[in-house]
Amino acid sequence: MVMSKMVGARVRRKEDPRLITGSSTYVDDVQIPGLLHAAIFRSPYAHGVIKGVDVSAAEAAPGVVAVITGETLTRILKTTETETQDETTGEGDDNDEIFVPPIRPLAIDKVRYVGEPVAVVVAATRALAVDAAELVELDVDMLDAVTDVFAAMEDGAPQLYDQVPNNIGAIVGGTRGADIEAAFANATFTANARIRSQRLNAVPMETRAVAAAIDPITRGLTVWTSTQAPHWNRNSIASALGISQNMVRCIAPEVGGGFGQKIGAYPEDYLISGLAYMLKRPVKWIETRSENMLASSHGRNQWADVEVAADPTGKILGLRGRVYVDGGAWPKGLDLGSSTWIMSTGCYDIPALDYVVTTVYTNTAANGAYRGAGRPEAAYYIERVADLVADVTGVDPVEVRRVNFIQPDRFPFDTLAGPQYDSGDYEKPLDKAIEIVGYADLRREQAEARKQGRYIGIGLASYVEICGFGPWESSTVRVEPSGAVTIFTGISPHGQGQETTFSQLAADNIGASFEDVVVQHGDTGNTPQGNGTMGSRGLAVGGAAVMLSLDKIREKARQIAAHLLEAAVDDIELEGGTYRVKGVPSRGLTLAEVAEAAYGGSLPKEFDAGLESTDFFRPAGTTFPFGTHVAVVEVLPETGDIKFLRYVSVDDCGKIISPMLVTGQVHGGLAQGIGQALFEEMEYDESGELMTGTLNDYTFPRAHHFPEFESHHTETPTYLNPLGAKGIGEAATIGSTPATANAVIDALEPWGITHLDIPFTPQRVWQAITEAEASRQASAAD
DSSP, X not given: OOOOSSTTOOOOOSSHHHHHTTOOOOGGGOOOTTOEEEEEEEOSOSSEEEEEXXXXXXXXXXXXXXXXXXXXXXXXXXXXXXXXXXXXXXXXXXXXXXXXXXXXXSOSSEEXXXXXXXXXXXXXXXXXXXXXXXXXXXXXXXXXXXXXXXXXXXXXXXXXXXXXXXXXXXXXXXXXXXXXXXXXXXXXXXXXXXXXXXXXXXXXXXXXXXXXXXXXXXXXXXEEEOOSOHHHHHHHXXXXXXXXXXXXXXXXXXXXXXXXXXXSOOHHHHHHHHHHHHHTSOEEXXXXXXXXXXXXXXXXXXXXXXXXXXXXXXXXXXXXXXXXXXXXXXXXXXXXXXXXXXXXXXXXXXXXXXXXXXXXXXXXXXXXXOTTTTHHHHHHHHHHHHHHHHHXXXXXXXXXXXXXXXXXXXXXXXXXXXXXXXXXXXXXXXXXXXXXXXXXXXXXXXXXXXXXXXXXXXXXXXXXXXXXXXXXXEEEEEEOTTSOXXXXXXXXXXXXXXXXXXXXXXXXXXXOOGGGEEEEOSBTTTSOOXXXXXXXXXXXXXXXXXXXXXXXXXXXXXXXXXXXXXXXXXXXXXXXXXXXXXXXXXXXEEHHHHHHHHHHSOSXXXXXXXOEEEEEEOOSSOBOOEEEEEEEEEEEXXXXXXXXXXXXXXXXXXXXXXXXXXXXXXXXXXHHHHHHHXXXXXXXXXXXXXXXXXXXXXXXXXXXXXXXXXXEEOOOOOSSSTTOBOOOTTHHHHHHHHHHHHHHHHHTGGGTOOOOOSOOOHHHHHHHHHHHHHHHHHHHHO
């Protein structure tokens, strides 16, 4: 990679002016003559056998054009089975069992969760469609619901699918390394805990949305959808309709947040596409916030029973884990358990591992990817384990991590759970973080504060995550005759900032003007086949594809410049945006001058016309960014409130292309990870009713809840892509939940509290302190 001024510079995001001025186009902004609107009738029952769906009143309602049920949908779609997988790990999966039942966009035989689509109403306006949908009547034979994973696995529990015994959808994991029984038998110390990573909702600012229309010229179908992977949706919709992929164009305009929730096609993507294709009229559906809470995929929702064996130095000798993932009622993310399994040992060289992850179906909304997708859960478990080891051994939490880290000379490192870590130096961010926060002084201040009745907690978390998923990504880079550059990418950024980073790459590597680079994405009609944006792969894989194209263009530009300047190709260098003859700075050509010649027709025949390249990058493996976070909090025992005093993060995402974008990604991730630790939780009652169906019930953090984030970095480039970049989009979410949790538990240590389930709401913290005080007083009385 040619190095100059743009890569590594703190440049403003090119995307921001249109986003912050409200001039962007989202799906709901799409207006088409003759547009119809759809509303979904959803099951009010968590579990039951469908006896009938009466749509007669809805069909007779004013403005109604069509009402479709599951039975009639089979006449529209060639196949009615929806996608069942989201983000895949690409390596290290040990799938002992996996059961994927057929799922349909509209329920036919049974309903399995409150909010499942049963019928769709199409009308002249959105209000008329909603009113008519309320007239649909669903007749069911009620069945018992099960919303608890442990109850769902019991013999005699309500079965969601006949072909899925005991509701167990997937089992991954195994026993690896040294003798696990001997590790525990020979251990000086052991500790165990049941750790909960609660159910969350991504709560994107823009809910899901789909609009579809027949193109009057091509007669193909154009679908506008708020998705992270438009090519995936295009392929799925074409398959469902039984038409060629080139007859479906999928456009993801601006996407107002995804966070994993918008990966893959949902029932509504099939419904709206099928209706537009059947009616030959444009149709739009916009998800309400309550629908988003009720029926879009949730995240996390795991339980982990962990047990650890350690020696007196804090060295972990063995780790046991039994993790249970609530998969919800349909398989939106059966592979999430694989992500938890393969990252189960974190940054640590653990010699013996016995770890199994079981995914279970329940009568709740589907569980899918949410920023990190299985990796935050694994990091939370192992970082709580590290602090448990510190508790039982008396070794400082910093030293527990240090003594267990995989050492730099061991990379590439083959983990017991499967993946090969590419590169790492875990002590660098740890040392930097504790130096910045003043760890030793903080511990002394903590001790003094406790004497004064103030309860300060210091929490650490060292994490590593798997990123840069393949199998490949695509790029087309075109230099126009004027020297302007258009980059067409198969990824689909929605806030990650690739319009900025790709422009930086083009400026440095082919001499383009940063301002004259346009990045096209999210439209299957003009971008190469791609795999979308998720799993922190946008730069490490998508950017690497762009680099392949830029390298080829630069080499062709050098050849053209050599011909025009009558010099040897080896004597042409790109410096300051100009192709110059080495040692002769006065002789040079701009990219625009080279491009004009490339298209001008005056070059010898051995030069192909034009200046563009299409390329696919296939990574040789996944990347593994890492870091250490330190949270400092104060717990107010009278109310259970938690006050942040400081938050320091040191993240290593490999080579940094755009520092400002990295900081932005870290800040957003910290907000979501801290939100999980302190505020957020989706809750169901035993009957399958969602108790947190609005933003009045689902609490998430506001800006005033956070301290000023102190974001720092180290750089350990990867050798797996030409940029050296590893990924940053999910890192802060992964590190911040365990760091915050460990800080709160540390603050509660004077009450003998060594573990507490998140979220640490004031009520939960106050209750834990009150119960601990009562227990202490009772013991004193005895």
